[in-house]
Amino acid sequence: MEPYAGIMLQDVYAWVRRHPRTADGVLAALLLAGSAGQLRISPLSTALAATAVSGVLAVTVIVRRRDPVAAFAAAALIGAAQLVFGLQPDGGGPPVRALEPTVTDLALAVLLYTLAAYRPRRISLAGLAACLAGAAVAVARWAPAHAANSGELLLAASAGLGAAVLTAWVLGDSMAYRRAYYVSLEDRIAVAERARELQERRARAVDESAARLRRIERDLHDGAQVRLAALAMTLGEIKENLEQVADDDRMLAMVGAAHQNAKDTLAELRDLARGIHPPVLDRGLGPALAILAGTSAIPVRLTDSVTERPSPAIEAIAYFCAAELLANVTKHSGANQITIGVREQDSGIVMSVTDDGDGGARLVPGGGLAGLLERVQTVDGKLAVDSPPGGPTSVTIELPRHA
Amino acid sequence: MSGPSAPLRIVIAEDAAIMRDGLTQTLTRRGHEVVAAVADADALRKAVEEHRPDVAIIDVRMPPTHTDEGLRAALAIHQDQPETGVLVFSQYIETQSATELFALAPGGVGYLLKDRVADVSDFIDAITRVAQGGTVLDPEVVRQLFSASRRKDTLAGLTPREREVLSLIAQGRSNAAIAAALFISPKVVEKHVASIFDKLGLAPSDTDNRRVIAALRYLES
Secondary structure: OHHHHHHHHHHHHHHHHHOHHHHHHHHHHHHHHOOHHHHHOOOHHHHHHHHHHHHHHHHHHHOOOOOHHHHHHHHHHHHHHHHHHHOOOOOOOOOOHHHOOOHHHHHHHHHHHHHHHHOOHHHHHHHHHHHHHHHHHHHHHHOHHHOOOOHHHHHHHHHHHHHHHHHHHHHHHHHHHHHHHHHHHHHHHHHHHHHHHHHHHHHHHHHHHHHHHHHHHHHHHHOHHHHHHHHHHHHHHHHHHHHHHOOOHHHHHHHHHHHHHHHHHHHHHHHHHHHHOOHHHHHOHHHHHHHHHHOOOOOEEEEEOOOOOOOHHHHHHHHHHHHHHHHHHHHHHOOOOEEEEEEEEOOEEEEEEEEOOOOOOOOOOOOHHHHHHHHHHOOOOEEEEEOOOOOOEEEEEEEEOOO | OOOOOOOOEEEEEOOOHHHHHHHHHHHHHOOOEEEEEEOOHHHHHHHHHHHOOOEEEEEOOOOOOOOOHHHHHHHHHHHHOOOOEEEEEEOOOOHHHHHHHHHHOOOOEEEEEHHHHHOHHHHHHHHHHHHOOOEEEOHHHHHHHHHHOOOHHHHHOOOHHHHHHHHHHHHOOOHHHHHHHHOOOHHHHHHHHHHHHHHOOOOOOOOHHHHHHHHHHHHHO
16 A cells, blocks of 8 residues: 555656646645635625735745745735734724635745745745744734633644744755755766766777877888888898999998988887887787896796786786886896786786885886876876885786776 | 808798888899798798798788787798798897797797898898708897896806807807908807807807807896
8 A cells, every 4th residue: 555655645746846837726726715715705895805815825826936035025915914904903993804814824834835945044034033923923913802712722823823834934944955955966966977978088088099009000010111121121232232333432322321321210110119009019918018028137027817808008008107117127226136917906907016126216296107107097097106215116006907 | 241142942921012022122133033922921821831932031910910920920830841941020029039939940040120121131141041041030139138138147257259259149140150240260259159158158069050049048048
């Protein structure tokens, strides 16, 4: 039963949320129906006037969302008029019948709720004060006419009115609070979604850039480098032929210079291409690191337990970091032994480069290690340096498997 | 400069047409016969099987993966047809590839940087040595081996001249070639070689190839 009732209520709430105007119309009609008795008042003009007052109150409920303050003010004005003219004043004349309070006055509670729900507290608190004051005045003015009744009833009436007013305000206020909370929740969700979207875009950019670098290297290898090597070969042949006939030293010198230039450019181009994308990386990080270790001036012990290859971009970052760290160790540490360890951890890889050198390496802005950190951070990686004075030095880099 | 030698029968495997054609023309002009010029490893294996050349000149990076197809093919050819020399040449020098190649092959192998084609006579000289069962290793690889060698203390005990000679030995040069390169007499070279092998604690070797392997093993260890 309960889940069913729950679903029913949920459906009602959902309907109300989808049709706020109609819901308010229904509420206004119900409130107006509460004062249907006024139509029996005679003369007819008074009955119509009384109904008109109730009608205005009902209309304030219909327009409450459009302008909560104005709607409340209008209802409060009617309420005040009812207090002054509709309740029999102490020793005064008879009350104005058209201004007698009716069930429709519950509209005031609805409007106070609306005020609390849609407007800042300072405004809704003023409305609450006005309503409480009105309730007090109402009880005070109503009491003498019913002096026969006990004080308890008086107390109950005061408490009832006060509680109704307070409840309306508290409900509205908590609704305002909840709505603000939902808004902040939606903001946070939007921020989180944006962050995820940016992360995905960055990953694509990182992969794309790694692929592009690889393509550039391959283009150089298949294009400019080959052409230049062929050119150098032709120049070499011309040079050797000139040497055979050897009767034009000036020409020989020029061709010799061109030949040397071509060879030097080949060497430069090779270094450039290797800096863009080391071709050994195509075989995987492990083999690439092994080759790097093989050319190190300080002996390197390499352990690689990675079974599933990370993305090319990640491999490139790890490789360049290792190359830079090896160069650092060779230049600065005075080490005799370097250890490179690569292993899998959670959803990524961890690479540590350790040496038995002098230690004292630090991450300083603009330094080599800071450059590595920046590179690692482009894919949310981490870099930690442990290098006490006297050594040993250990640099640990954590990288995700994909950017 | 190599002296006039018997024309070699050569297979070229190189995926870049401009280099393939350039090499073919140059080698032909020097009196050698390029029996096949192919663009990938499979075609290379077929051509070598069919033509049984004296030497195959092989680019390391070839289709389909552009990584080390050439090296694999060279090793396979050396296994199946040891009488065919293999000269692997590459845009980049990788000590590991050289080591792999030389570990398997006692002779008839070479590993050179592609740039070396620029010095045509030296390159043809290298091809000829490989075709004749000799060993050729790029000076750059030797330089890297020297700088990465863990035997720094012992190497430091060699005289500068001895280090020069060791480097040439590692490149695969014969005593006569070393003598010519350093402008010294073969007798002096022999003395240097004996001294080097003595200092490094290596057994004296009778053939050039054995001493190349010994020198490389020493530098790598």
